Ligand code: DX5
């Protein structure tokens with residue numbers, strides 16, 4: 322029997338106004354979001370460069386939200402301990418960026434953190450067959466990683482469904498996160514496919530972040 326999952330909204334600060342970052346974080350926390358999605362990009366695994374440890378360390382002081390750190394970096398093992406020390410609670414690495422994924426997941430868990438694996442749109446769910454029991458979360462990318470504000474890739478929904486089927490068949494209970502192009506109108510489709518952690522960047526931070534987060538949470542609540 323698989324346990325019932327908890328649902329989380331994970332606003333992605335990539336789309337936040339950095340001149341107001343602390344206030345923006347408080348707004349989404351006030352709205353009821355309990356995860357904060359932090360996209361780290363190295364300009365190598367993905368074309369863009371975002372931010373890293375100093376920023377995470379700084380915002381760790383202003384909130385107790387779960388720091389969901391999405392590493393879009395090559396060979397992330399080099400920095401796992403640093404990310405733990407600056408405040409990550411959950412570290413997600415890309416399967417495509419890890420030469421020894423089994424070792425990397427073990428390393429994250431040995432640091433006392435939750436371990437997630439992200440899959441690019443073109444990467445099949447089957448690459449995780451042997452490591453699924455080591456995953457606390459699987460992140461299905463529904464855009465090609467590197468930028469906020471891109472359009473949702475429709476076949477991501479099939480991947481979420483496929484993953485849920487595999488987890489249920491094997492009695493595993495990893496969270497299923499989806500990232501890219503998430504907005505209120507897509508919430509019912511994503512939840513019914515099996516996602517339980519929704520990342521939203523531009524849908525939260527473009528405009529009134531607190532209201533947008535409340536609307537997304539209400540849309541999630543209506544489906545549960
Ligand atoms: C993209 C990042 C996302 C991004 C999502 O590579 O992983 O977390 O912030 O942005 P939206 O929700 O605008 O698609």
Ligand code: ZN
Pocket residue numbers: 333358359360391500520
């Ligand atoms: Zn992300």
